Amino acid sequence: MFFRHTTDARNLLARPKRQDARREALLQAAGVAIQRRGLHATRVRDIADQAGVAAGTVTYYFRDLDELFRLVFAQAVDRFCTQREREAAAHEDPRDQLAAVLRHGLPTGPDDQLCCLLYEFSPHARHRDSDAQLRRELYERQLHLYRDVLTRGHASGRFDLRRPAEEIAANLVALEDAYGYHVIARTFMPRQQAEEHLFGYAALATADPSLAPENHYGPG
Amino acid sequence: MFFRHTTDARNLLARPKRQDARREALLQAAGVAIQRRGLHATRVRDIADQAGVAAGTVTYYFRDLDELFRLVFAQAVDRFCTQREREAAAHEDPRDQLAAVLRHGLPTGPDDQLCCLLYEFSPHARHRDSDAQLRRELYERQLHLYRDVLTRGHASGRFDLRRPAEEIAANLVALEDAYGYHVIARTFMPRQQAEEHLFGYAALATADPSLAPENHYGPG
DNA sequence: ATATTCTTCGGACAGGACGACAAAGAAAGT
DNA sequence: ACTTTCTTTGTCGTCCTGTCCGAAGAATAT
Numbered sequence: 001m002f003f004r005h006t007t008d009a010r011n012l013l014a015r016p017k018r019q020d021a022r023r024e025a026l027l028q029a030a031g032v033a034i035q036r037r038g039l040h041a042t043r044v045r046d047i048a049d050q051a052g053v054a055a056g057t058v059t060y061y062f063r064d065l066d067e068l069f070r071l072v073f074a075q076a077v078d079r080f081c082t083q084r085e086r087e088a089a090a091h092e093d094p095r096d097q098l099a100a101v102l103r104h105g106l107p108t109g110p111d112d113q114l115c116c117l118l119y120e121f122s123p124h125a126r127h128r129d130s131d132a133q134l135r136r137e138l139y140e141r142q143l144h145l146y147r148d149v150l151t152r153g154h155a156s157g158r159f160d161l162r163r164p165a166e167e168i169a170a171n172l173v174a175l176e177d178a179y180g181y182h183v184i185a186r187t188f189m190p191r192q193q194a195e196e197h198l199f200g201y202a203a204l205a206t207a208d209p210s211l212a213p214e215n216h217y218g219p220g
Numbered sequence: 221m222f223f224r225h226t227t228d229a230r231n232l233l234a235r236p237k238r239q240d241a242r243r244e245a246l247l248q249a250a251g252v253a254i255q256r257r258g259l260h261a262t263r264v265r266d267i268a269d270q271a272g273v274a275a276g277t278v279t280y281y282f283r284d285l286d287e288l289f290r291l292v293f294a295q296a297v298d299r300f301c302t303q304r305e306r307e308a309a310a311h312e313d314p315r316d317q318l319a320a321v322l323r324h325g326l327p328t329g330p331d332d333q334l335c336c337l338l339y340e341f342s343p344h345a346r347h348r349d350s351d352a353q354l355r356r357e358l359y360e361r362q363l364h365l366y367r368d369v370l371t372r373g374h375a376s377g378r379f380d381l382r383r384p385a386e387e388i389a390a391n392l393v394a395l396e397d398a399y400g401y402h403v404i405a406r407t408f409m410p411r412q413q414a415e416e417h418l419f420g421y422a423a424l425a426t427a428d429p430s431l432a433p434e435n436h437y438g439p440g
Numbered sequence: 441a442t443a444t445t446c447t448t449c450g451g452a453c454a455g456g457a458c459g460a461c462a463a464a465g466a467a468a469g470t
Numbered sequence: 471a472c473t474t475t476c477t478t479t480g481t482c483g484t485c486c487t488g489t490c491c492g493a494a495g496a497a498t499a500t
Binding site for chain 2: 037038039040041110116119120122123124125126127129132135136139162163164167170171173174175177178179181182184185186187188189196197200201204205
């Protein structure tokens with residue numbers, strides 16, 4: 001009698017809910033579809049085809065496309081940030097941390113799915129509050145990452161910061177975003193060059209010549 | 221009898237063609253509509269409403285939306301670049317040039333139409349060759365602008381470049397693009413702060429402390 | 441086996457956007 | 471006034487998409 005809905009599971013619950021796996025698969029399929037066709041051209045059917053299910057299945061799990069897209073974006077943001085935070089935590093020396101974070105901030109190439117997604121959603125931040133919030137979270141987490149590395153390196157005497165840590169961190173994030181876009185888009189800027197320019201700035205701002213691209217510590 | 225269509229204009233050509241003005245007005249209206257609703261959500265009807273004409277008029281002047289959008293993008297790229305090249309040409313001292321170009325590279329605010337358009341089209345570069353070409357032109361012209369100012373300033377002894385001019389120019393363009401996006405999107409980064417970070421890098425790379433934000437030559 | 445609940449499917453439906461078309465309207469020459 | 475050409479408009483048909491919905495299928499407890 002108490003908590004009938006939750007405890008009285010004698011003869012109820014014939015088939016257990018296992019929606020999580022399907023939802024995850026659909027999110028994954030949506031990511032592929034968006035990367036291929038572009039966010040603006042992705043339809044319910046594309047996602048269903050990619051996942052190998054009927055269109056009705058997609059709407060069974062997600063109220064509408066907007067909700068699905070929002071979840072894809074949120075997941076992409078979180079994955080990207082978490083992945084990088086792990087990369088940073090894997091090193092001890094701030095220089096190694098900085099180099100690792102810089103490298104993993106750039107897309108591996110024009111087909112980097114995670115990065116493609118992030119860029120596909122960029123213009124939406126102007127128009128939807130939920131997307132703006134996510135984009136802000138992405139920025140804040142990246143900024144935090146760099147600022148931590150810089151201040152820690154500064155405190156331990158490894159870096160001699162030539163500008164305020166806040167400014168350097170913001171500039172690193174900005175450079176990374178912009179070059180990331182060029183690698184993704186077909187602007188014919190190779191990843192190698194983007195990386196060199198990034199490391200060039202890092203070397204200049206931290207007064208650590210070993211980070212400079214011509215010194216083979218970074219882009220090697 | 222010869223070339224009847226083109227030369228026999230005696231009593232032909234009753235009403236002269238003046239499509240240019242209308243086309244221009246429609247492009248302008250399309251820009252406003254895209255800025256408001258976002259490129260992905262802009263329909264023929266929105267453009268027609270904005271221009272105060274019927275929807276059929278839009279399709280009379282442009283075969284389809286794609287063609288219209290491509291022209292809007294092309295015009296935005298050209299206007300943006302031309303405007304900045306003029307700004308640079310208005311000054312003599314490379315430091316003034318650099319400061320002017322840096323300032324006019326950032327959107328005036330979240331409603332800067334030209335900049336909004338450029339960012340709305342960004343993700344399309346991955347999917348359409350014509351857009352990729354335009355995006356590339358935008359980048360090249362910006363890069364050229366900065367590189368010229370830097371090398372000229374270096375040659376005249378005004379700047380002491382701490383990194384290759386090519387790298388500094390590329391980084392300035394990249395910073396500008398990224399911060400421009402933050403000003404446009406609702407990421408809550410004010411223009412002032414973006415400008416200060418930009419000038420901070422310029423001061424560092426050119427070894428010209430007067431450009432630094434704290435020295436009131438730039439953003440102040 | 442059977443009942444119950446969760447999951448999937450595909451068709452029917454409505455809504456909307458685009459493109460075509462033909463007629464009306466405007467501007468200039470004769 | 472009349473003709474010719476350019477421009478605009480409104481409507482219609484077509485196509486496509488997202489959503490709804492009922493039925494079929496699958497998984498588990500009894």
